[in-house]
Amino acid sequence: MKRCFLPLFLLISTISFAQSSLIEQARNFRKANEHALLGEFMGLLSIPNIVYDTVGIQRTAAYIVKMMENRGIKTQLLNGKTKSVPPAIFGEVIVPNATKTIVFYAHYDGQPVNPNQWAEGIEPFKSVFLDASLEKGGKIIPAPKLGEKINPDWRIYGRSASDDKAGVFSILSAYEILTKLGISPSVNIKFFFEGEEEAGSTHLSEILENHKEKLKSDLWIICDGPVHQSGRKQVVFGVRGDVNMEVKVYASKRPLHSGHYGNWAPNPAMLLAKLLSSMKDDNGRVLIKGFYDDVVPFTETEKKAIAKVPSVDEQMRNELGFIQAEGGGKSLVELINLPSLNINGFSSANVGKMAANVIPVSATAALDLRLVLGNDAQRQVQKVIEHIKTQGYYVTQNESITDEERLKYPLIARVQAQKGYNAQRTKMDLPIAQNVIKAVQSSTSEEVVLMPSLGGSLPLFLFEKYLATPTITVPIANHDNNQHAENENIRIQNIWNGIETYVALMKM
Known part of the structure; x- marks a missing residue:
């Protein structure tokens, strides 16, 4: 199969030895600690986090704060003017001599659930392992025991497994791996985990406005949504x-x-x-x-x-079971x-x-x-x-x-x-955008997909409006993750790939 290369105008260089070595070190650390990593993730998934469940949201936030503190990250809960809504969880790592500051964003709240709609034996907040996706005949299997090999194609089923606890976990695990390897990030890092995204981020503007100085940065990197349907990693420059x-x-x-x-x-x-x-x-x-x-x-x-x-129209029609799409012949990406x-x-x-x-x-x-x-x-x-x-x-x-x-x-x-929110799009040719592309490309041998906009929605225009800061989305979940619906899941290899991606981004 003929290999395609990114055009010169995107300035994508080949993977440097240093970056390749970094990803290899991160991968080796992960392989040696897979059971502990997944144990922490399963603990996070076990806490109900429906956006309107105040108690569950508070417990989820407390678990994440503990995860951050265990990694030596100083944390703070950020509120807007309306005190009764879920706070954002903030953390900061100052790196000596760093000239750029990146905020890594994910959200810790989840969509409502109807347990009766989930497959037999699968409960939204009692996460289980399956040996494949349900659509491919996957069966529930016991949680892997210490020392037992973990198949990267296994799935973990549970609410927010992909949207967006996997994002929170991947970001924090990437930072943990760097620190355990004794490698300093190349940028100042700020962590921002929102607790009201699934309710439309109604009070996010209040939090951003109240904490403008604390949230100053050169870029927000958003960890939400799926990788491309082809399975390739993607960098997304906007949202609807x-x-x-x-x-x-x-x-x-x-x-x-x-x-x-x-x-x-x-x-x-x-x-x-x-x-x-x-x-x-x-x-x-x-x-x-x-x-x-x-x-x-x-x-x-x-x-x-x-x-x-890459065109995935035929793949997705076959996967989803319909022959004729809307759009009068236009492609999915159009x-x-x-x-x-x-x-x-x-x-x-x-x-x-x-x-x-x-x-x-x-x-x-x-x-x-x-x-x-x-x-x-x-x-x-x-x-x-x-x-x-x-x-x-x-x-x-x-x-x-x-x-x-x-x-x-x-x-x-x-x-x-409802009030709703507008679309946002970051220019692809910004120098910092090119750095993001290079970092993500360094974590994979496949050509990264570059998307001007994601089909899904996030209130990213608020970061430009209140902080005058661009955003770029780097998603990690598998495309068939059932986010927002019954039987939500995450493919284990997508977690591992996500950690490597964010290790590269913290060293870009």
Whole structure:
């Protein structure tokens, strides 16, 4: 197979002997201490960390503080003006003669869980080992005993295994390995572990504003999200923004017998389905007026990077089990760099054994708008609202609908939107960005994938807004990790690769 090399304009050098030696030393240390490392990680996974569970979040934070203190890192809990929300965990290591300061970010909170949706024998906070992924017939196996060989293709299943306790663990393990090897980082290091990311980082701006001086740095490196679907490591220079909406359509004041009133009484589920279908064409292109108008185009450097991203479209269609994708022929990497409108959920009466012959009173859809550079969250929401109005709907934000409104308007929709946040993108040709690329490349023999933007979302624009500091994301999780869903998992080799990546970044 012909090997591809990164273009000269990205200034990627071959792996130096010093860096190669560093990665080899880190790998040898890890191999000698795998059981202890995984034991600490499993302890972290065992603590419930659902973002809205105050007690669990406090216990998780305390465990991480202990991990940091065991590594000799001075820690502090950072709060914003709102004291009742989860604090950020901060730590700092000053390196003599270092000229750059890097903040390493991950989050320690997790998504809500429904244990009934997880596979038999797997509980969200009683993490277990599997000999392969569930999709490939993986079976639960006993935790490896001391001295027993650990297969790097095994998976660990549990909530936040990949998103994002693996990020916290990899960052801290990388620092621990450097110190145990007697190797000093080449940059001043600050650690910042957020506790409210899965709730939209609602109070992150308060923390950043309250602690501007403490958080001063040259760069934030974000450890969240998956590596490329090809399995290669990737460096990501931006993220999409995100804002969520709920649209609820109303009909009769009480449920109606579908035989007595069908064909006569309006059916809210059908109304909402038609409304939603008016928002996108058969190729998945959003039809809402102005939806794409304010998108900032890619630079030539970004276009060249996108052109080099390995195609995984066929791989992912086969893996996910569908033959025809949306997008009218555009590739996955092209489409995740456009604004999107997704239906996250649709609810109206019951289905299955609970289904009844009724015309329901309402139907509700949860919408997820992903934003790219140039979009504004609230402006994008307003475009959707204006579209709903053009379909003949009276739009309200009120929780209840009055009799006067019911008798005046034939179509009624309640629309409620969260605050959301905008997209962010860092220039790929910044000198410090080139240093990050070189460091990550030094930790792998495969060509690193360079992505102008991740398909997922993080509130990274806040770091630019409040701290005037660029961010770059260096993810570590396997792409099939089921983050945010049931059966979340992390492949062990991805943990090991992640540690090596962050060792290189701390010596860049």
